[in-house]
Amino acid sequence: MLENESNIEKEIKMIPEPTLRRFPQYIHLLKRLRKESTQYISSTTIADELELDSIQVRKDLAITGVVGKPKLGFDIDELISALSNILNWDNSTDAFLVGAGSLGSALLGYKNFNQYGLNIVAAFDNDPNKIGKTISGIEVLPLEKFGNMVERMKVHIGIITAPPEAAQKIAEVMVQSGIQAIWNFSSIHLKVPFNIIVEDALLTQSLGVLTHTLSEKLKKEIAVLEKQ
Amino acid sequence: MLENESNIEKEIKMIPEPTLRRFPQYIHLLKRLRKESTQYISSTTIADELELDSIQVRKDLAITGVVGKPKLGFDIDELISALSNILNWDNSTDAFLVGAGSLGSALLGYKNFNQYGLNIVAAFDNDPNKIGKTISGIEVLPLEKFGNMVERMKVHIGIITAPPEAAQKIAEVMVQSGIQAIWNFSSIHLKVPFNIIVEDALLTQSLGVLTHTLSEKLKKEIAVLEKQ
DNA sequence: TTTTAATCGATATATTTGTATCGATAAAAA
DNA sequence: TTTTTATCGATACAAATATATCGATTAAAA
CATH class of the missing domain: 1.10.10.10 (Winged helix-like DNA-binding domain superfamily/Winged helix DNA-binding domain)
Structure with a gap:
């Protein structure tokens, strides 16, 4: 050396x-x-x-x-x-989820995350109809409590499963609260400080590739049929 | 020219x-x-x-x-x-979904797919507890009916939201039934004939990048603190 | 009308990622 | 024990992707 x-x-x-x-x-x-x-x-x-x-x-x-x-x-x-x-899948990292709609609920119900070192410990929402509900054993809390709890529980990961209109605001709340990494399921691009990690789940990107490739394939097949 | x-x-x-x-x-x-x-x-x-x-x-x-x-x-x-x-988001393409668990239910409830040219028209499962249930207005049918319905409704897209153990078998059923493109939410790699389109939703890939990057970041921050 | 400046789009270069080649190694067969 | 062969891993090469440069264009300002 x-x-x-x-x-x-x-x-x-x-x-x-x-x-x-x-x-x-x-x-x-x-x-x-x-x-x-x-x-x-x-x-x-x-x-x-x-x-x-x-x-x-x-x-x-x-x-x-x-x-x-x-x-x-x-x-x-x-x-x-x-x-x-x-x-870092060999030890468990806590995460908070914001947006208890259908996708949020699905993630809360997905127990296998533990296998991937992720442990969703709390869920938050703005909607009074959702607050107080329990989804897969996790109570939905009002968004106002987010900041305090991040600090108290020293949570580093935030998951955004809210609709696109709300996503940027939520990201800002997360950053202010001390969240270091955001897993973003909303389709919009989040603007955050350079030192904050954002990883997009990119569902619509993936869907776009699928629908495009399929339509090209079908077009080509029709073209071949017409030539014969 | x-x-x-x-x-x-x-x-x-x-x-x-x-x-x-x-x-x-x-x-x-x-x-x-x-x-x-x-x-x-x-x-x-x-x-x-x-x-x-x-x-x-x-x-x-x-x-x-x-x-x-x-x-x-x-x-x-x-x-x-x-x-x-x-x-091809400017016209609607029908799709069948297999696996009516939490993730499947979430996708069935996600009405915005219409905006992306995707229209989930039926859901299938093996589990007798799920068959017959209605999720977001879509009835869950037994998997045996899949083949006939694909043929009758000329559906090209299949969505797999089943657990990994079941995913490969479901993919094979889909291919046999005439499905041309599969949107795969299971974490495993599907083996299908070369002319079948597979697009992976890659949730765990995305999560892996997040957890890795975060752990590197935290490591670096600790290293800096120790040096001072 | 003339000048200015923001933008496009073509071409060229750099970087990143993927693929091929080939000698070294060690398990298994002869 | 010697030979064979599957595999590794280093280095070299190729392809894909991203970034830089710069003249041409045209809306808006002077």
Whole structure:
């Protein structure tokens, strides 16, 4: 090791986002495979299962620091724990949810989040009809209480499942309250200070790709039929 | 125009996926702005609102064929209709949903899908407790009826909101029934024939990016504090 | 009318991401 | 024990995507 290689620089090597987005896929697959009591898995097999390129899989997994064995592949348990650690899915982080409509309720009911290191501990809304209700064991509180509770419970993650008109205002409340990261299910782009993390769930983006690709496919099929 | 420039080739210029994923964002913004009775918008303003690069916005919008006016920008209505047309959000496409759990129910209750050219017309499940129930005005039918109904109603889109264990089997039923495009909310990777479109909603991917980025941020902040 | 300045859109460059090549390694077969 | 072969991982190359530059255009100001 060179003498002037600082450990700060070592931390700075950011993980490419496409790679980061493949990590959950790897974890899902590896957990499934572990149940079938396989111990090792090769990059080729992973690539095959997820329809990726095996070189890409190897490059991605290289980031975890887990080293593979020639002719065998990687130790599944090692990979799972390394990947979970990178995503911080190996310990539980509390989150507050704002917007107790249908999507909000669905997320509150989705117990598997614990598997992904997320623990929704409270829900908030403005609507008097919703306040006081209990959804999947979590009481809906008035939005005014948000700030105090963030401070008291030292919560870092806020989830926005409110309609687009309300989303920006809610984001601002979250930022003021000390929330550090926002998971945004509203379709609008949130404007927040540079140091606040925003991750969009992008449902409409995904839907857009689907509807566009399908319509192109159907057009092409019609074009082919007409030519015959 | 050159004589051997076929119109097939013209159709083949695929839209880059990152661009396609930004289109919904543009539409959301433009619709909001239209309400404020602005007629023209510049790429600079769009970039500013969505925190993108103005050159990128211009390049994206160039794909629509809409031409901007120097010093003014683009006609908002023209952009909205061109973008909606590309995404096929200007006419309604029917879809069937499989998996009437909490997420499925949330999607059934999400009336705004009509705005995105999607119309969920029926829901299916295996669970006898769910079959027969009505969710947001849509009756839950037994999965066995899926095939017949796809054929009869000529539905092209299937939505999977079932748990991961069931997802692959459901995908196979969908493909056999003649579904052309699947919107997959399960966390697993679906294996389907090459000509079937699969679009993943990728909730856990998005969550992974969030939890990872947050944990890095917190780590860094602690490191800075310790140095002082 | 002339000048100014904001914007477009074409072309060129840089960055990021993905894919290919190939020697080294070690498990399994001969 | 020796040979074979599947796999890793480093390095090199290719493709896709994002960013920069700059002349042309035209609305609005002078």
